Amino acid sequence: MMAPAAALAQAATDEGEIIVTALRRDTRIQETPLAISAVTGAMLERSGTTSFTDLTRNAPSLRIVDSGPGNRRVLIRGIQSSGEPTVGVYFDETPVSGSVSTSSDAAGSTPDFRLFDVERAEVLRGPRGTLFGSGSMGGTLRVIFEKPKSDRVEAAFSANMSSVRSGGYGGSVDGMINLPVVEDKVAVRLVGFYNRFAGYVDNIVYRRNDINDGRSYGGRALVRITPVERLTVDLSAFFEDVATDSPRWVAETGIDYATDGRSASGNYDRNRMYNGTVRYDFDAFTLTGVSSYFDRSRTVVGDVSDTFNGRDTAAGCRTYLQRNARACTDAELPGYLRQTREIQVSSLYQPQNVKNWINELRVSSAGDGAFNWTAGLFMEDRKTVVRSTLVLGDPQTGQLLSPTDPYNIRYDRTINDKLKQKAAFIELSYKFFDKLTLTAGTRYFDFNKVVGGRIDQGQIHYSSVVTPYQEVNYQEDGFIYKFNLSYQHNRDILVYAQAAQGFRPGGVNQVIGLPAELAGYSSDSLWNYELGVKTTLAPGVYFNVAGYRIDWDNLQVSARTSGTGSVFGLIANAGAARIYGAEAELSATPVTGLMLAGNVGFTDAKLSKDQVSTIVTATGRKGDRLAYVPRLTASVSADYTTPLSDTLELTMRADASHVGSSWSTLAPADVFRRFIPAYEVVNLRAGMQGPDGDWGVYLYVANLLDDVAINSASSSSNTGGKTLTFSLPPRTFGMNFTKRF
Incomplete structure (x- = not known):
């Protein structure tokens, strides 16, 4: 690995030459003084990646708690708790948002657009609050799609078929066409897909197999207009529709991938996203204006029959x-x-809608001098409406009865949640002696959150009664900061030290009837102290390592009011956490056609204070491990391509990943705490392709060892103490065909 062939120097170096925009301006990844992982669209295609959940194989300390399509929680460096997201997820210039649901937990339902025709994906580890705002206190995940090209006609097609062990059959079709409209001025790029999920969960009560099959379809339309050389206008519209029963299964059945659910569970999700981005390149700086509108309509159905046992x-x-x-x-x-x-045969049926309008105006230096800078203004206006109803199921089939029939509704609550946020940010960098660079940044934020709700039909088992509409609001403003010192010893060695702050908004609890002094909770924030080294050991051989400590204060936690007769569940601020961690990444091309990559992340995340205040008592105590944070994650991959003739290549890929064990809640004494065991996943892929990548036929197997890879296990009073489990599918065989025109 330390002596790559000279003939591969250019091809190998290309991976290290990936250009990223983590600083809101173009920089070479190995010269960007941040912990950042990036993967190109070609690499994603080679690995068969279609969802951002697969990016965990490419970035250390990235963890995605996957509870099925539309129900994903993204974590970086162990920053996880209830409330607003701790990781910002961006598709192009648009941050996407989950629904606050009935528990004020928007972080648990991150939407996921399909990854086809992608330019690159970036995982920025550590706080990115100054440039990317609230929700990026743990880091930022960005997916940048390919843009229209006005100088060529091109198209791509991919078809996939799969079969899950002891499960069903799945398949997908993806397509892209790029059309110039006015040569060198206007182009359109259209992408569409249809995906059929292969079911593998069986219901042993109603003797139905593969109940979690489902489908998704959608696409995007992009237009790029370049009326003059310096001006670029990008317009885009995204659409995705997902309908699937829940892949959750119940551990207490004693059978893997089996549930004894008596009523329906599922997710029915429709996402629409529109964006306009205008960029003008002046001689000394670039002006960028962004306006995005995100509209998400989602219905979550969850079996709660066991609550009433x-x-x-x-x-x-x-x-x-x-x-x-x-x-x-x-x-x-x-x-x-x-x-x-x-x-005793019923589900919570929860239609919910999120409308988020986001605007940003920023100015960035051209980046070719000693002094570089980025400054901007940001505005967000998010409105969420959630209706939560308890709907009867058919005791003979488990199918949900009509939610439009008043007789079938046994509880009815509505929540309105509004978040308005304004911010101004600036980041300045100056290079001394052509090697030493000092960066300082700050962000001023001002947000206001208003939450209102009513109960139209009470439920004695929920201790709820009919309640008229009530509304409360919470406002907060403040500053966060970032400091970075980097030393570029030469093109092959970069050393950096950073202290950066991250935050997320506070809010107002949705609990109707809660005393006014308990309604609001403030933002929580953290400081990340980090030391990192980026090296090019030889042409095409890159090794990066970083160590960090995070001090997280004023945590937003799920809690209950203290004292006798405490009945109000809420989010409050209590306790603190300290996280120590280290990350390492290695990529290399040791011989012609062979690419090797590996990464490892260690995270020790524990509470440093008891979660107790004068208002609430939460479950956590000093020394408790944070939930869903494994101490060790690691992955390795090998990708080999060799010519068989002038028109044919053989390609093979193997990757393996390890995810350490974790716990579902903080306190060892919590009766609902569940252990999540470690697991390993091995994937293989091999096939034939054209030398220019214009076509390919591949066979693959995912989860080769057929490990029961549990990524989420939880229990509560709503499950009657049973353990709801989400996992990766069992061993899956498949075939993939690709063609480019």
Whole structure:
């Protein structure tokens, strides 16, 4: 690996020459003084990547808790807790948003657009609050799609077929066409896809197999207009529709990938995203204006039948109907028993909509002098509406009864959540002696959050009653900072030290009837202290390493009011965490046609203070490990291509990843805490292709070792104490055909 062939120097160097825009201006990745991983579209295609969940194989310390399409939580460096996202997820210039749902937890439902026809993906590790704003306190994940080209006609096509062990069949079709409209002035690029999910979860109650099959379809249209050389206008529209039953299964059945659910669970998601980006290149700087509108309509269905187990008794009538004031009479008991038994086959049916309008104006230096800078203004206006209803299921089939029939609805609550945010930011860099660069940045933020809600139909088992609309608001402003010192010893060695701050907005709890002094919770913030080295050991051999410490204060946590009779679940600020970690990445081309890559991340994330305040008592105590944060993650890959003739190449790829064990909640004494075991996943891919990549036929196997790779396991009163489990699919065989025109 230390002595790559001279003939490969140019090809190998290209990977290290990836140009990224993590500083909001173009820089070579090995000369960017940040912990950043980047992968080109060609690399994604070679590995068969179609979702950003697969990017965990390319970046250390990146963790995605995958609960199925539309239900993904993105974590970097162990920064995870309830509330707003801790990682900013961008598609081109647009940050995408999850729904706050009924638990104020927007981080748990990150949407995922399909990765086809991608220019590159970037994973920025560590706080990026000064340039990317709130939600980037742990880092930022960016996907940059290919843009229209006005000098050529081109097209691409990919077809995929797959079969899951003891499961169903899946398939997908992706296509792209690029059309010049006015030569060198206007071009259009159209991308579309259809995807059929292969089911593998069986329902043992109704004897139905592969219940989590489903489908998604969508696409995007992009227009690039360059009326003059210096001016670029990009317009885009994205659409995606997802419909699938939930892939969750229940550990207590004793059978992997099996559920004993009695009512429906699933996700039905429609995403629309529109963006206009205008860029004008002046001699000394570039002016960029961005306006984006994100519209997400989503219905989440979750089986909660087990919540009501054992309550259809006279004792239950006394507890829930009469609130322990007296026993139920002979006239009251039959009605209570009938209504309680009906909801023992029921689901929470939650339609929700997010509309987010985002505008940004920024100016960046040309980047060819000693002094470089970026400054800008940002505005966000997000509106969310969530309706949560308890809907009866058919006890014979488990299918949900019509949610439009009032008889089938046994609980009805509506939440309105509005977030308005304004910010101004600036980052300045100056290079001393042509080697030493000092960077300083700050961001001023001002946000206002308003939350209102009502209960139109109460539910005795939820201790809720009809409540008129109530509204509260919370406002906060402040500054965050970043300092970076880097030393470019030569083109092959870069050393940097950084102290950077990250934050996310506070808000208002959605709990109707909560005392006013408990309604609001403030933003939480952290400082990340980091030391890193980036090296080019030989032409085409890159080794980067970073170590860090994170001090996270005023955590937003799920909690309950303190004292006797505490009944209000809410988000509050309590406790602190300290995280130590290290990351290393290596890529190399040791012989002709062979590319090797590997990365490893170590994260020790624990509470440094008890989660106790004068207002709330949460579950965490000093020394508890943060939830869903494995101590060790690692991956390796090998990609080999060799010519068989002038018109034919053989290509082979193998990759393996390890994810360490973790826990689902903080406290060892928590009865709902679940252990998530470590797992390893091995994938193989091999095929024949044209020497110019204009066509290819590939066979692949995912999860070769058929490991039960659990990435999420949780329990609560809504599950009756059962463990809801989400995992990667079992061993999957497939075939892929690609063609470029």
